[in-house]
Amino acid sequence: MNSTPTVAVSGIGCLCAAGMNMQACMQSITGNGCAPQPPTRFSSDHAVAYPVFEVPQQYSFGGAARNSDTLLTADFALTATLEALADAGLSRADLQDKRVGVCIGTTVGSAMNNEDFYWQYRQGRHPDMKAVTRFLNSNPAQVIGQEFGLTGPCQTVVNACSSGTDAIGLGSSWVRSGICDIVLAGGADELCRVTYNGFISLMITDESHCKPFDAERKGLNLGEGAAILVLESDDLCRRRQHPRRAVMLGYGSACDAYHLTAPAPDGRGLKAAIATALAACEKSVDDVAFVNAHGTGTPNNDRVESRVLNELLPGVPFLSTKGYTGHTLGAAGAIEAAFTVACLEEGKIPTSAGFANKDRELPAHPVQHETAVSGAVAISQSLAFGGNNAAVIFGKGTH
Amino acid sequence: MRIAVRGIGIAGGFGCGVDQLRQAIVARESAPQYVALKADHQDLEMPVFLCDTTPIEKFISKRALRRVDHYSRMAALGSCLALEDAGRQPQDAQHLAVVVASGYGSTRTTFSFLDSVFSDGDACASPTMFSNSVHNAAAAHISILLNARGPNLTVSQFEMSVSSALFTACRWLQDKHVDAVLFGSVDEYCSVLGYSWQRFFGQAPAAGMQPLELENQSAVAGEGAAFFLLTRDEGDKPPYGYVTDIKFGRAQRSGPEISENSLLILGADGHKTSGIHYARFIPARNQTAVYTPLYGSFPTGSAFDMAIAALSIKESNIFATPKHAGDHSGLNIVRTEQSLDSKQISCLKFGCNGEFGMITLVGA
Numbered sequence: 002m003n004s005t006p007t008v009a010v011s012g013i014g015c016l017c018a019a020g021m022n023m024q025a026c027m028q029s030i031t032g033n034g035c036a037p038q039p040p041t042r043f044s045s046d047h048a049v050a051y052p053v054f055e056v057p058q059q060y061s062f063g064g065a066a067r068n069s070d071t072l073l074t075a076d077f078a079l080t081a082t083l084e085a086l087a088d089a090g091l092s093r094a095d096l097q098d099k100r101v102g103v104c105i106g107t108t109v110g111s112a113m114n115n116e117d118f119y120w121q122y123r124q125g126r127h128p129d130m131k132a133v134t135r136f137l138n139s140n141p142a143q144v145i146g147q148e149f150g151l152t153g154p155c156q157t158v159v160n161a162c163s164s165g166t167d168a169i170g171l172g173s174s175w176v177r178s179g180i181c182d183i184v185l186a187g188g189a190d191e192l193c194r195v196t197y198n199g200f201i202s203l204m205i206t207d208e209s210h211c212k213p214f215d216a217e218r219k220g221l222n223l224g225e226g227a228a229i230l231v232l233e234s235d236d237l238c239r240r241r242q243h244p245r246r247a248v249m250l251g252y253g254s255a256c257d258a259y260h261l262t263a264p265a266p267d268g269r270g271l272k273a274a275i276a277t278a279l280a281a282c283e284k285s286v287d288d289v290a291f292v293n294a295h296g297t298g299t300p301n302n303d304r305v306e307s308r309v310l311n312e313l314l315p316g317v318p319f320l321s322t323k324g325y326t327g328h329t330l331g332a333a334g335a336i337e338a339a340f341t342v343a344c345l346e347e348g349k350i351p352t353s354a355g356f357a358n359k360d361r362e363l364p365a366h367p368v369q370h371e372t373a374v375s376g377a378v379a380i381s382q383s384l385a386f387g388g389n390n391a392a393v394i395f396g397k398g399t400h
Numbered sequence: 401m402r403i404a405v406r407g408i409g410i411a412g413g414f415g416c417g418v419d420q421l422r423q424a425i426v427a428r429e430s431a432p433q434y435v436a437l438k439a440d441h442q443d444l445e446m447p448v449f450l451c452d453t454t455p456i457e458k459f460i461s462k463r464a465l466r467r468v469d470h471y472s473r474m475a476a477l478g479s480c481l482a483l484e485d486a487g488r489q490p491q492d493a494q495h496l497a498v499v500v501a502s503g504y505g506s507t508r509t510t511f512s513f514l515d516s517v518f519s520d521g522d523a524c525a526s527p528t529m530f531s532n533s534v535h536n537a538a539a540a541h542i543s544i545l546l547n548a549r550g551p552n553l554t555v556s557q558f559e560m561s562v563s564s565a566l567f568t569a570c571r572w573l574q575d576k577h578v579d580a581v582l583f584g585s586v587d588e589y590c591s592v593l594g595y596s597w598q599r600f601f602g603q604a605p606a607a608g609m610q611p612l613e614l615e616n617q618s619a620v621a622g623e624g625a626a627f628f629l630l631t632r633d634e635g636d637k638p639p640y641g642y643v644t645d646i647k648f649g650r651a652q653r654s655g656p657e658i659s660e661n662s663l664l665i666l667g668a669d670g671h672k673t674s675g676i677h678y679a680r681f682i683p684a685r686n687q688t689a690v691y692t693p694l695y696g697s698f699p700t701g702s703a704f705d706m707a708i709a710a711l712s713i714k715e716s717n718i719f720a721t722p723k724h725a726g727d728h729s730g731l732n733i734v735r736t737e738q739s740l741d742s743k744q745i746s747c748l749k750f751g752c753n754g755e756f757g758m759i760t761l762v763g764a
Contacts, residue, residue: 045522046521046522046523047523048523108534108535111505111535112505112510112535113504113507113510113592114510114513114514114533116514116517119511119514119518119592120514120518122592122595123515123518125438125441127440130596130599130600133596133600137558140556140557140558142557143557143558143560143755146650146755147650150650152648152649152650153648154564154648155557155560155564155755156555156557156564156565156567156568157555157556157557157564158553158555159505159534159535159536159554159556160536160552160554161534161536167553171553171568171571174571174575175571178574178575180571194517194522195510195513195514198517198522198530199513199525199527199530199531199533200530201522201523201525202525202526202527202530203527203530203531204527254551254552254553255549255551255552256540256543256548256549256550256551256552257543257549258543258544258547258548258549259544260544261531261532261537261540261541261544262531273549385536386534386536386537386540387534387536387537387539387540387543388540388543388544388552389536389552
């Protein structure tokens, strides 16, 4: 990567439990937020109804009936894409004469784990194969590419919880290197019983509202949603005379090579990812206005992140937004990147929801109040199963 | 673009390693195993090209492998073989980037996780199976087993997974983001996949896989892993030549642009939904080969074609298409072994919706 800030963020679309579009999400996270509730689309026999951040049931795809031939994840991705394109002032026709790529992160959106189908199969019954065809129709990047007739690079990133951040980082490199004029990059994921049971089995799920970085934190709340960023060559954005919301400056990723589900205690992968991203855009600690941390609320994750932020970015304000959205897995990095851009635009970050009591074991703590921020750039970072770490850096968008 | 291919690690239904792959190519045949399958109250036997991962014990201790499932073992085996073939020691892997393509991910473990829920209730879901069921488990195990701390990426794009993931591996090298990438693919067979095949396609034909009968359904399921050690062009002569181009697209009125000088290796794998696109868009002027009958049908099979292309470049040889692959394609099929001369090799894969990926390799 070179350091030339040529990748504009020209549009954003976002939906999650905090809101059905980007504006509603920002109103929610700078207002009272929302609380997680027991899941409504599925049930479980756990003694505790672990709460989740669900997209409201009145959700509808682009104002129309939901497409039952695809997974909800694909619908979320398309809905966010439509909003992002509208925000970027781009019509479907505008995309046809341009080199447009798609890079989307997901987890559930690429997994064949339909419980009803498999239960019937186990019972020796004759399950409806629609569950399989629905899975085959739902690859998020492919769905977006087909919907808009795009012929550029198309990639679904399945790096677990860093997928959305990685997708934005990779997509930006396609614009920066001149392969694409525009890349639709982001992440999408839906809640399902499989991940719900899985995270509970790992004993990293909170029975109440999650409390990232708090002394009493007990784990995460799952969530769902999608966010898409329109990444565009700055030249094209200028020619269209469209205001850019931000510039995508740097991306770094590195692997802990330590454990399948736990971060390396020394945070080596996260340090390497942040350092690579900063080096890519030739920015220093002094330039960083704030960090949107991964901040899941699990004891391990928050401990490592706090240590790394204290070591690499001492004194830089940081927050976790998972207290507003839950952990949206493959969408998380994208939703948090969208929030990062919006906060950079507004020059302030909201309180880190769920944080009330300082953990004496942690060397750095998130903001406890809405905080004005200065500085030209902001970092959004993700940690993931498999030891993946990724960081993206955005700069202010004013031309 | 000139990305050097320095080592190949491959394991599938034909066996393990480049030598056994070569033996299957030269023999022009490979036999599937038969697995029991219950579908609609019938006991069936289904042909499948299965991968034996026992050879991994040469590289990694049983202790280190004890919680590593079949999906990740195949990928780890491919990785170790690729490093060995490139003359690299596993301890040299610290700065490696790892890029993995998978069409379906870790399906056996995904369904085993559901078994744990169905058998014992939600509260008894297996945490080990859950953490191994994520698509990037293979890439994660590779990085842990080899201590590879570079960037780590898994891509899942069904039949386009290989070309899409290779695209990023090559970009990372071109952008000097990394110096070497362990790139590969992995997909596994599971009983649910076998059942789904029976429901969608019925019994595999007795004649076996005939991918060049492009409008017939003859696919035989397979599994395996194919890995490559890739670097930038370092001015030497890499043993397996270079990746020089990766194209994507969607065949609508026209198909991919194919150079007259290209030997084509088709990813046709006995599925008529994708076979019709080869029938429509492959020019008869180009010499064309297909090797899927040696390893079977699975989403990331095009990495196996890439391995055969790289081997062809190393030996400056075009290998004959396997016996009984079909006679009615109307294409210019390579039926006897011959010299590659100065041809480039393009590995072309169509998905069932007409999307395509084409990977081109050349010699030094």
